Amino acid sequence: MLRLIICEFWKLKRRRLFQAAFLTTFIIPLLYTLILSDANLDNMMSVVREENGFLILMPLSVVLAANLFFEEHDHDTLKNLMCIPVSKNRLALAKFAVIFLFDVGYMFVGYGTAILLSVLTGVPLGGLVLQLFLTLGTGALLFAAAMPCIFLVVWCNKSYIISVIIAFAYTVFNYILRINDSFMMVPLGLNVATFLPVPVIFRWLYQFHSLEDAGEIMREFYHRFSPYFVSTPAVFGILFGEGVVFMVLMMKVYRKQSV
Amino acid sequence: MPEYIIETKNLTKKYGTQKSVASLNIHVQKGRIYGLLGRNGAGKTTTMKMLLGLTAPTSGEIKIWGKSLHGNEKKTLSRIGSLIESPGFYPNLTGTENLRIFATLRGVPNNHAIEDALNLVGLPYKDKKLFSQYSLGMKQRLAIALAVMHDPELLILDEPINGLDPIGIAEVRSFIRQLCDERGKTILISSHILSEISLLADDIGIIDHGALLDEESLARLEQKSNKHIHFTLSNTAQAARILELQFKENQFSILDDHNLQVHNLAIPVSGMITAFVENGLEVSEAHTCEESLEDYFKRITGGEGIA
Amino acid sequence: MYMELVVILSIVMAAVSVAAAFIIIGRVKKQIMKMEEVLRDVKEGNGNRRILAASRELTAPLAYQINEIIVSYEDRIVSLRQEEETNKQLMTSLSHDVRTPLTTLIGYLDAVHRGVVTGKEREEYMETARRKAHDLKAYIDVLFDWFKLNSNEFNLKMNVVEAAELTRNILIDWIPIFEDNQMEYIIDIPQQPFFVKVDVDGYMRVFNNLISNVISHAHADKIEITLAKQDRKVKILLLDNGTGIEKEDLKHIFERLYKCDKSRSEKGSGLGLSIVYQLVKKMNGEVTAESEPGKGTVFILMFPLAD
Numbered sequence: 073m074l075r076l077i078i079c080e081f082w083k084l085k086r087r088r089l090f091q092a093a094f095l096t097t098f099i100i101p102l103l104y105t106l107i108l109s110d111a112n113l114d115n116m117m118s119v120v121r122e123e124n125g126f127l128i129l130m131p132l133s134v135v136l137a138a139n140l141f142f143e144e145h146d147h148d149t150l151k152n153l154m155c156i157p158v159s160k161n162r163l164a165l166a167k168f169a170v171i172f173l174f175d176v177g178y179m180f181v182g183y184g185t186a187i188l189l190s191v192l193t194g195v196p197l198g199g200l201v202l203q204l205f206l207t208l209g210t211g212a213l214l215f216a217a218a219m220p221c222i223f224l225v226v227w228c229n230k231s232y233i234i235s236v237i238i239a240f241a242y243t244v245f246n247y248i249l250r251i252n253d254s255f256m257m258v259p260l261g262l263n264v265a266t267f268l269p270v271p272v273i274f275r276w277l278y279q280f281h282s283l284e285d286a287g288e289i290m291r292e293f294y295h296r297f298s299p300y301f302v303s304t305p306a307v308f309g310i311l312f313g314e315g316v317v318f319m320v321l322m323m324k325v326y327r328k329q330s331v
Numbered sequence: 332m333p334e335y336i337i338e339t340k341n342l343t344k345k346y347g348t349q350k351s352v353a354s355l356n357i358h359v360q361k362g363r364i365y366g367l368l369g370r371n372g373a374g375k376t377t378t379m380k381m382l383l384g385l386t387a388p389t390s391g392e393i394k395i396w397g398k399s400l401h402g403n404e405k406k407t408l409s410r411i412g413s414l415i416e417s418p419g420f421y422p423n424l425t426g427t428e429n430l431r432i433f434a435t436l437r438g439v440p441n442n443h444a445i446e447d448a449l450n451l452v453g454l455p456y457k458d459k460k461l462f463s464q465y466s467l468g469m470k471q472r473l474a475i476a477l478a479v480m481h482d483p484e485l486l487i488l489d490e491p492i493n494g495l496d497p498i499g500i501a502e503v504r505s506f507i508r509q510l511c512d513e514r515g516k517t518i519l520i521s522s523h524i525l526s527e528i529s530l531l532a533d534d535i536g537i538i539d540h541g542a543l544l545d546e547e548s549l550a551r552l553e554q555k556s557n558k559h560i561h562f563t564l565s566n567t568a569q570a571a572r573i574l575e576l577q578f579k580e581n582q583f584s585i586l587d588d589h590n591l592q593v594h595n596l597a598i599p600v601s602g603m604i605t606a607f608v609e610n611g612l613e614v615s616e617a618h619t620c621e622e623s624l625e626d627y628f629k630r631i632t633g634g635e636g637i638a
Numbered sequence: 639m640y641m642e643l644v645v646i647l648s649i650v651m652a653a654v655s656v657a658a659a660f661i662i663i664g665r666v667k668k669q670i671m672k673m674e675e676v677l678r679d680v681k682e683g684n685g686n687r688r689i690l691a692a693s694r695e696l697t698a699p700l701a702y703q704i705n706e707i708i709v710s711y712e713d714r715i716v717s718l719r720q721e722e723e724t725n726k727q728l729m730t731s732l733s734h735d736v737r738t739p740l741t742t743l744i745g746y747l748d749a750v751h752r753g754v755v756t757g758k759e760r761e762e763y764m765e766t767a768r769r770k771a772h773d774l775k776a777y778i779d780v781l782f783d784w785f786k787l788n789s790n791e792f793n794l795k796m797n798v799v800e801a802a803e804l805t806r807n808i809l810i811d812w813i814p815i816f817e818d819n820q821m822e823y824i825i826d827i828p829q830q831p832f833f834v835k836v837d838v839d840g841y842m843r844v845f846n847n848l849i850s851n852v853i854s855h856a857h858a859d860k861i862e863i864t865l866a867k868q869d870r871k872v873k874i875l876l877l878d879n880g881t882g883i884e885k886e887d888l889k890h891i892f893e894r895l896y897k898c899d900k901s902r903s904e905k906g907s908g909l910g911l912s913i914v915y916q917l918v919k920k921m922n923g924e925v926t927a928e929s930e931p932g933k934g935t936v937f938i939l940m941f942p943l944a945d
Contacts, residue, residue: 075692079432086423086461148419152477155383155415156437157408406675409690438690440705484686512723513716515686571738572745584734585741 076158076166077173083143084170093132097181100124105189113190114281117203120182121210121277126247126270129178129211130218133171134239137222138232140167141326164323171222172215179211206280210273213307216315217246217269223318227325246270257300269311275300276307334361335394336485336517337382342391344377344541351377353541354391359519359534364511366532366549367521368628374541375521376416379489382519383413395485409437412483414491418474422463426454426473429462433477440482448476451506453499467494475503479510486510486518492527504531525628529553537631544631558623559592560600562607563616567591570607577606596621662696669697673704685712724789731781739777743770780909783843787916794837794920798944801832801841801872805865808845816861819853826864832872835944836921844917844925847910848876848937856880856935867943874939882931891927 084090104119144150144163153163183204190197221242225235249271258265265271279301281294302310337359344352352374359365367375380386382393384404393400395407420429430445439445446456452472465473471494478486491507492500508531510516522528528535535552537544564570567585574580574593582594593603600617607614622630669691679687685708689701746767749755755763786792806827816823852861858880865874883891892915918925922942929935 075435079435082428082432083421083424085428143421147421148417149421150419151383151385151415152419152433153436154385155408155411155413156433157384157404158436410687435692435694438692438695438701440688440690440709441702442693481690482686482688484684513720514712515716515719566745566748568741568745568748570745571742572749575742583738585738587737 073162076162077169080166080170096128097124097178098185101182101185101189105193113195113197116186116190117207118281120186121207124182125179125210125214127243129175129214131239131243133175133218134221134225135236136174137171138225138235140170141226160327161323164326168319175215176208176211179207183207213273213311216311217273219315219318223322226322229329250274259300260302260306266310269314272302272307272310275302276304335359336361336396337519338394340392342381342393343389344381345389350541355543357536357543357546359517361517362511362515363533364518364520364531365534365536366528367519367536367538368525368528369538370523373538375538376489379415379487379521382487383415384408410483411485411487412478412481413487414474414478415489418470420462420473423461425458425461427457430477430480434480437481439480444480448480451479452476453502468496468499471495484516486516488520490521507531525625529624537628552624558596558621559594560596560617560619562591562614563589564607565613569610569612573606573610666696669695673701680708685715721789724785728785736778739770739774743767743774784909784913787913794840796835796837798833798835799838801834802827802865804838804841808842809863812849820859822860824862832867833944834872834941836941840917840921844914847914851910852878858934870943871940872943876937877934879934882933882935883929884931888927888929
């Protein structure tokens, strides 16, 4: 299995798309520091998690996944792998692992960038361990949150353009959901809001916002919202479950696709 | 009882109602080259794909090394090297990098397997050139390198000379022959070119519209289709003298004391018989075999022949 | 607080190492089982089987060593098998290619012996038989050369010699034969010395075979032999204006006899060029041929210059 994952990374060599993708992780924190002079680490980290993560990483991981899942078919290499033989399930798992590592790695670089920018602009550092946990956790959760969309792309088995459109539609849709009270302010239970991955992740993240130098509006929002916060085990549990379900479905679809 | 490396029983593949391969029974013997001859679309590639577990047969059985392929894929496939349809590699990697991926996943028999395989097909090791920049011939060579890299016992090669230039064809042909003769590998190749198969194969299976029309060793086929007049008579030594002196003919072979073949079909048979009898020879049989290999294939495929 | 962290960290690390150890042991175990299976197969006589391992695997060096041993034994078996194969071919050649001329020869002698012919005709028969006996001997000489070359019993003594002088000496003996056959000859060999590393006897055979091939098969009335330096090589051209060789045949003229040549009764045909090819290859040279049917053929020999 490890060898399959290593090989998946070798296959990405000289693929400009992925090198470029990784660079985007620096852009938003950089803009943030440049535009807002009163930056503090806490806010910078939420920008890394929320804007970088949900707006950029989400579509990126879907596009990356589409690339990974289509590449054997596009280059007609699947037959070579099947003859080794490599099982399609394991191959799919290796590709999931690459996406997961990409997501977590991307967030980690964002975390590093935020710290670096803070140091450069003289913003005091504090609560680094919690921030690291939140940021990497968001990466892992995002991986699971992207699964339904990746499943859709693999299932459609269409061109890259369609997958990109699907990815962006999914991202925008989720970003809108986040500010919609009817999905955000619903208690956990057997309802739609519980199973929508992105709102749930936000409901988990919001509780860690520091209120130290927040304004009145922020405080009010925090208090109004606090009954709907989702605990750490709950959010990981829900998304783990969803992730597994969609990965299994995807492996089924991938297995059926012919050589 | 010859040892069969590949044996299929009523192997059938249907796509919808269309039978791509119909009740195929092929027998590939150990240490020999088996040529699957048929036109494009005759079912060669589908057969090979089934042998490699790339598509599941609709019905029938495949035995490789005496074991059913189904359920033994893992153990069986790692002992096979294959080339199916067009070469498929990652375009953003060099040839060496591509091979390294497959070497890592499958394992290799030694530390220099990649280098050896590339040398064998005449591609440079650790070259900077990406696969996307390869010519058609280089791509095909790389695919052959992949097939032989793990030193497999059985090679399944689908149209291995596709896209190669004449020199490349000769090289590939000679090393396939070498792998079989010197290393005792068993090889199954397919081709739509009769001359290619007849130059390379020991046994030939002719496939048309998914069905196996004939399966025979090349030696027997050549015997069958060698143009000649066959005589059975009392004394071949005297017959030879008569042929030389009376017919000025030296294109003949003497098989034993009573059997002789004349290769020149232009000489009238009756004239020769008369001459033999006049010289006191007893002629018990004379017949003409004038079917060439091409004629034979034309007949067996129903008149259309094989390019 | 920190104590707790340290404790938790140590527990996690311990758990990770234990898990890693189990994974590694599991993998090695799997590899050993795979090796065991392969070795059992090898023990039963399948020398083509290899243990496959990715180069970074823990057991890879061991697997590679075992493979090397299997290959080296297999090589010895192969060379034995090759000798066997050559012997088999010798048998086939003797039975096919020697039987026809020998039986024909007997045909003449029997006729004489039984008194079928008398007087001047008898003399003619005797002369034909004598000529055939000589041809047969020449053919057998060539045949044995060919088999010696193929079974690697032909020992070449590679020495640095001067090619221009050597070539001139070989050609001197041929000039009367050219004249006997009413052939015009042009010989262009420069005065300056060219040093090449060859076996003198082998070099002479190459020339003699090529020239006698022209005389007996090309039906030419003009032959041109030139020697010149090209890059770091000596290039020798042997040009005739004979019947030429068809493109299809040209591909095979250096190949072994039994696949291409059906008219076995013509003496030595096929073998001579095959010997040339083998000899030149063994002396690190190259030989190629180009031809235009009806216009003539050119044989091109290249030998690397010695330093």
